[in-house]
Amino acid sequence: MTVASRPSGQKTRCLLLSLLLLSAWKVGSGQVHYSVSEEAKHGTFVGRIAQDLGLELEELVPRLFRVASKDRRELLEVNLQNGILFVNSRIDREELCGRSAMCSIHLEVIVDKPLQVFHVEVEVKDINDNPPVFPATQKNLFISESRAPDSHFPLEGASDADVGDNAVLYYRLSPSEYFSLDVPTTDEQVKPLGLVLKKSLDREVASKLLLVLKAMDRGKPELTGTVELRITVLDVNDNAPVFDKTVYRVRLLENASNGTLIIRLNASDLDEGSNSKILYYFATDVSPNIESSFCIDSVSGEIKVRGKVDFEEVKLYKIQVEAVDKGNPPMFGHCTVLIDVLDVNDNAPELVVTSLSLPVQEDAPLGTVIALITVSDRDSGTNGQVTCFLTAHTPFKLVSTFKNYYSLVLENALDRESVSVYQLVVTARDAGLSSLSATASVSVEVADVNDNAPAFAQPEYTVFMKENNPPGSHIFTVSARDADAQENALVSYSLVERRVGERALSSYVSVHAESGKVYALQSLDHEELELLQFQVSARDAGVPPLGSNVTLHVFVLDENDNAPALLPSGSGSTGGAVSELVPRTVGAGHVVAKVRAVDADSGYNAWLSYEIQPAAGGARSPFRVGLYTGEVSTTRTLEEADATRQRLLVLVKDHGEPPLEATATVLVSLVESGQTLKTSSRVSSGVVGTETALVDVNVYLIIAICAVSSLFVLTLLLYTALRCSAPPQEGACGPGKPELVCSSAVGSWSSYSQQRQQKVYSEEGPKTDLMAFSPSVPPSSCSANNGDQEESCRNLISSIVSNYLT
Known part of the structure; x- marks a missing residue:
């Protein structure tokens, strides 16, 4: 067993530990072999190391079970809970072992109590995770077009970091009509990898060739590596300039500014040296329009805008361009440039x-x-x-x-x-x-079409006109407005014929067809005709004609043209003279006679007053006459000195302007009481009775007349106030009401009253005539459509009231 090297400060301790381990080594120690693929994921199961080493899971921790690796890397780890060896970090076989055919990881498993050491070998299996790699991604080759076919050009092969079949390579060349690939068949590769020229090269046909050499391994999955072979064919100068395209098509916005670059032409000459240097020109037969709009740079081949470009004038320019090399003699190349002019919204509709x-x-x-x-x-x-x-x-x-x-x-x-x-x-x-x-x-x-009838400002008018007007006098002017135009608005006027009593309306008035002026054809007499009411028609000249009517109320105002007329006073009267017998014994206030007169006029013109003209010589008469009764009575007791026959002249006057008058003669005979007792008694009785009756009747009639006149004035006031308080319409006091106007022939306002003659009769016949009258009105201006109509109406009312009260 070898111990990995440690820092010098720990050598002594390591030596002592090694001696201790050697002393505690058991004779039965052995070696376990596992395998795992490289690049396995973390946690990949490797083997049940505790079980394979004959260790119980319960004793792993108490015996301080641990794993040591020679390379000090914790690539593998043991789970102390289940005793499984698993991959702890990434394992790269090429990093661990390089190109060695075999690659293993050696582990030492150590446990204490008693101390035991186990050797574990984990083989790392290769996977095809490395593609073939060429020394460079691109290789440049320069081959003259004069090289003969079957010429050989050596190439450097690719290498693969994997081992076994994963590192066995084979090659493939992209299809080419000029080259093929020569691959060695032996493993030693004594003969190098190379290109073989299949047919002669032509630089003018193909000056540069691009081939791709691909190397592939036999692993699963198969990995590849490539290298680009860039072959440049060396030229012989024997070609004219050639443009990239025979036809260039570009687009240009109209109204482009001068100097705008349209296209940069590119012509190439397969030759070299001065024979490949190119100049650009427009063709000699290019149109003047093109030369005025465009220019070309002879060196760069740039075509730019020089003049106006208008889509509405020319939509497509076709330009012939020549490329000339500097060879001797020079060679030419040609192309066509089509410039499509694009429309810009520069023209208004x-x-x-x-x-x-x-x-x-x-x-x-x-x-x-x-x-x-x-x-x-x-x-x-x-x-x-x-x-x-x-x-x-x-x-x-x-x-x-x-x-x-x-x-x-x-x-x-x-x-x-x-x-x-x-x-x-x-x-x-x-x-x-x-x-x-x-x-x-x-x-x-x-x-215009005739769709509007003539329209009057109001439906009716009231006109006042004095009687005794001269024939042909202008009464009033009617005016109708037609909203149409031209002939349809040409209005003509005519009377709406009707009968006025026994006569036709046209015998009284006429209307001018064009102006609408109404004329009186004859002199009007208030005593015969107080109110003349008729209609005027307005017709336009449209087809068919349209029309409308307006009503005129013409009041004929009274003038003082009739003098008072005396009436018979009884059996003793003849013509304008009255004869009466009066006893000398009568006292003051005795009525001896009554003068009766009537006036055909009306109002003030018919209001009569009586007075006795003074006797010749200035003698004072014992008689007087009632101012408004016409009764002749004594003023004192008759005396013997009074003349037996008294001739009284009674002057009867009306209140017109100027006043008219008549004279009545009263003959009074003074007699003794005895001579005419019977006659006097009869006459006195009748006179007294008649006198009393007349006084009573006159009082009542005066009261009635005043009441009727007051009612008339109040009615007129209320009527005018209502008219003037209404909203004005076209100068009228009230809509739809008769308008108070003046005749142009009269020229001033005049009162008009509906007069009624009240005749009072006694046993002896009519004794007196009483008139219901309205006071005369002072003159004031007025107009049918005057803007001051309301003020005129108020002035008229005030004048009527003041005159009546006086």
């Missing part, structure tokens, strides 16, 4: 409106084609793919009818009165990466 169907009728059916639009883009591919769209919120749409053709189609109904002209913007946008767009404006005019 173009829009063309090819046809228009304008204007468009506003009642055109949906789907009507308005215009045809053509779009185009000089670019190609996605750069030339164009889509069109319209501005939003229009009653039109674009319909694609064919590639790059669109129809402008009516999508929603039109209304010229809302929009008469549409300014459409058609936008075309391409699909390029940086998209470009173009726009075109299309003006679509909507043609």
